[in-house]
Amino acid sequence: MNETGWPRLLPQGDAALVVELGDRIDRHVSERVTALADAMRRAAIAGVVELVPTFRSLLVHYDPLILGFTDIAGRAQELLAGIEVGERRLRLVHMPACYDEDLAPDLADVAAQTGMTPVEVVRLHGSVDYHVYMLGFLPGFPYMGDLPDSLRLPRLTTPRVRVPPRSIAIANAMTAVYPLESPGGWRLIGAVPVDLFDIGRDPPALLGPGDRVRFEPVERAAFDDLRAAWAAGEGALSVEEVAA
Amino acid sequence: MSAALVVVQPGLHTTVQDGGRFGAQAFGVPVSGALDAEQLRLANALVGNGAGEAALEILHIGPVLEVAAPTVRIALAAFDGALVLETAEGRTVPAWRSLTLKEGDRVRVVASRQAASAYLAVEGGFDLAPVLGSRATYTRGGFGGFEGRALAAGDRLPLRRERASERGDLRLPEPPAVGGEPLRIVLGPQDDRFPPEAITLFCGSDYTVGPAADRMGLRLIGAALTHLSGHDIVSDGIATGAIQVPGDGRPVLLLADRQTTGGYPKLGAVCTADLPRAGRLRPGDRVRFAAIDVEEAQRARRRQEEYLKRLVAGLVPADEQVIDLDALYSANLVSGAVNGFEWDDADAAVG
Numbered sequence: 177m178n179e180t181g182w183p184r185l186l187p188q189g190d191a192a193l194v195v196e197l198g199d200r201i202d203r204h205v206s207e208r209v210t211a212l213a214d215a216m217r218r219a220a221i222a223g224v225v226e227l228v229p230t231f232r233s234l235l236v237h238y239d240p241l242i243l244g245f246t247d248i249a250g251r252a253q254e255l256l257a258g259i260e261v262g263e264r265r266l267r268l269v270h271m272p273a274c275y276d277e278d279l280a281p282d283l284a285d286v287a288a289q290t291g292m293t294p295v296e297v298v299r300l301h302g303s304v305d306y307h308v309y310m311l312g313f314l315p316g317f318p319y320m321g322d323l324p325d326s327l328r329l330p331r332l333t334t335p336r337v338r339v340p341p342r343s344i345a346i347a348n349a350m351t352a353v354y355p356l357e358s359p360g361g362w363r364l365i366g367a368v369p370v371d372l373f374d375i376g377r378d379p380p381a382l383l384g385p386g387d388r389v390r391f392e393p394v395e396r397a398a399f400d401d402l403r404a405a406w407a408a409g410e411g412a413l414s415v416e417e418v419a420a
Numbered sequence: 421m422s423a424a425l426v427v428v429q430p431g432l433h434t435t436v437q438d439g440g441r442f443g444a445q446a447f448g449v450p451v452s453g454a455l456d457a458e459q460l461r462l463a464n465a466l467v468g469n470g471a472g473e474a475a476l477e478i479l480h481i482g483p484v485l486e487v488a489a490p491t492v493r494i495a496l497a498a499f500d501g502a503l504v505l506e507t508a509e510g511r512t513v514p515a516w517r518s519l520t521l522k523e524g525d526r527v528r529v530v531a532s533r534q535a536a537s538a539y540l541a542v543e544g545g546f547d548l549a550p551v552l553g554s555r556a557t558y559t560r561g562g563f564g565g566f567e568g569r570a571l572a573a574g575d576r577l578p579l580r581r582e583r584a585s586e587r588g589d590l591r592l593p594e595p596p597a598v599g600g601e602p603l604r605i606v607l608g609p610q611d612d613r614f615p616p617e618a619i620t621l622f623c624g625s626d627y628t629v630g631p632a633a634d635r636m637g638l639r640l641i642g643a644a645l646t647h648l649s650g651h652d653i654v655s656d657g658i659a660t661g662a663i664q665v666p667g668d669g670r671p672v673l674l675l676a677d678r679q680t681t682g683g684y685p686k687l688g689a690v691c692t693a694d695l696p697r698a699g700r701l702r703p704g705d706r707v708r709f710a711a712i713d714v715e716e717a718q719r720a721r722r723r724q725e726e727y728l729k730r731l732v733a734g735l736v737p738a739d740e741q742v743i744d745l746d747a748l749y750s751a752n753l754v755s756g757a758v759n760g761f762e763w764d765d766a767d768a769a770v771g
Contacts, residue, residue, distance in 0.1 A: 186608045187714040188609050188658075188659040188686065188689050189605075189606050189659045189662070189688075189689030189692065189717070190691045190692055190693075191659060191692050199653075199654060213446075226442050226443050226446065228446050228681070229446060230656045230681055231654050231656070232656070233657065234657075235656065235659070237659065240717075240721050240722075241722060244715070244718060245718065310655070311447050311680075312448050312680050312682075313681065314448055315449045316448055373448075375551055375563045380444060384446065385446065
């Protein structure tokens with residue numbers, strides 16, 4: 177499927193190419209973006225500095241002393257013609273999650289606003305495998321979707337000055353986990369025991385664009401044990417490879 | 421104790437910066453690195469380092485440093501800056517040359533009086549562990565450089581060399597000018613989110629760098645720009661130099677510590693040949709913009725690269741009196757022909 181009017185190959189300055197494949201948040205568009213990123217990585221084009229997949233476009237940072245804009249745009253277009261979505265193997269990450277009240281300051285409010293009980297909110301949040309569209313905003317911050325329709329609420333009118341690290345958050349059609357303490361306006365409904373971002377690791381982020389994430393509720397005691405293990409540098413995630 | 425530079429006074433915001441941290445933007449990790457890669461490169465060249473070696477980036481007010489090594493060679497790149505040796509005679513050494521210091525010497529860095537940023541390089545570089553392949557400091561994330569933060573009094577910056585090499589000190593005969601010409605931008609990727617009048621207005625107006633200016637970006641005060649259809653876009657990737665226009669219509673010029681992605685329309689991006697000049701802007705400075713196409717921007721970058729290579733190749737021994745008129749003449753000729761900062765109509769005709 178091709179979106180009408182796309183792709184658009186646009187410059188961003190003289191050292192970055194935007195390959196735009198659509199203008200909305202859409203899983204199919206996103207999968208084409210990740211597939212193009214994979215194809216470009218495999219092509220190992222001299223002068224390509226790095227690739228940043230986002231919701232609906234791929235940003236190709238390149239060295240303008242090695243590659244001209246038309247060269248890199250031409251190569252991207254060629255590779256785009258050959259990508260196949262659906263052939264990829266994906267990582268499905270099983271993400272332990274705890275939704276206890278003290279870790280979930282907005283859970284009661286989300287339940288009230290959506291006309292559900294907190295238990296129903298938690299069940300619904302864990303009922304789908306989320307697609308990691310992109311990382312951004314903060315190092316390691318994953319934009320994941322799509323949230324079930326009945327859980328979609330706007331961001332808080334007044335953002336929090338301090339969101340605790342590892343909070344599970346929702347806003348509109350997205351869910352995320354704050355990797356670090358930061359200001360933030362998303363609604364907090366739980367926490368994970370896992371360090372999503374660790375500068376000492378390579379790669380430093382646990383999740384990458386194109387991954388699938390399944391939140392799996394754990395009891396508080398298990399959560400605390402897992403947290404202690406991660407804090408001691410002994411944490412591990414269960415990851416399986418699945419077909420797209 | 422191993423060789424070090426000891427921070428006596430840290431200055432306003434002194435950080436370790438290199439050519440930038442590439443390869444982790446897909447994980448949301450900003451590039452960081454020097455605001456002015458050109459000055460970084462020249463400071464490094466003066467002490468015989470590679471172009472992107474980590475050095476001290478000095479913003480507005482310089483530090484006082486003390487040498488804790490038998491000898492160390494340092495060089496300052498700064499527009500109208502200097503090193504003041506805090507000895508009895510209080511010797512002042514202008515920027516754009518290297519200088520060999522000995523154990524116990526104290527040096528006050530007089531930062532640039534014409535630009536926000538200045539760079540102090542040490543021969544051999546700092547002995548700091550790279551993080552994700554780079555020694556650039558990202559203070560918001562608290563990693564890279566020296567303990568992920570700006571320098572503080574008492575810090576000991578470990579040096580890779582125990583003492584200065586035997587080769588003599590160097591100077592740059594013709595330092596670059598700070599440059600006040602318009603910053604050239606390539607329009608896009610969201611220039612179509614603005615009416616044509618907004619783009620004409622942006623390129624035809626004087627802007628002033630606002631007080632909210634840091635390594636992440638500069639908020640520009642001047643003509644506010646209208647959007648065609650709202651100011652939210654589906655977040656996409658950001659390049660250094662991008663000009664982002666949020667809901668209030670006041671453009672923001674994004675610099676080294678910018679986020680990797682963002683959700684405001686980007687009218688254009690400053691071309692890489694002019695990014696060093698963008699990294700020199702101080703609150704209160706006037707700035708103008710001019711749109712060029714991407715091919716022209718890339719030609720400008722190639723010319724600037726040639727110019728910098730010639731500057732580096734033209735370093736001379738620091739203590740030698742330059743009386744060779746032929747050499748002077750040819751140096752002038754060369755820099756006149758390939759000056760990367762020059763803003764003129766020759767751009768389209770070259771290359």
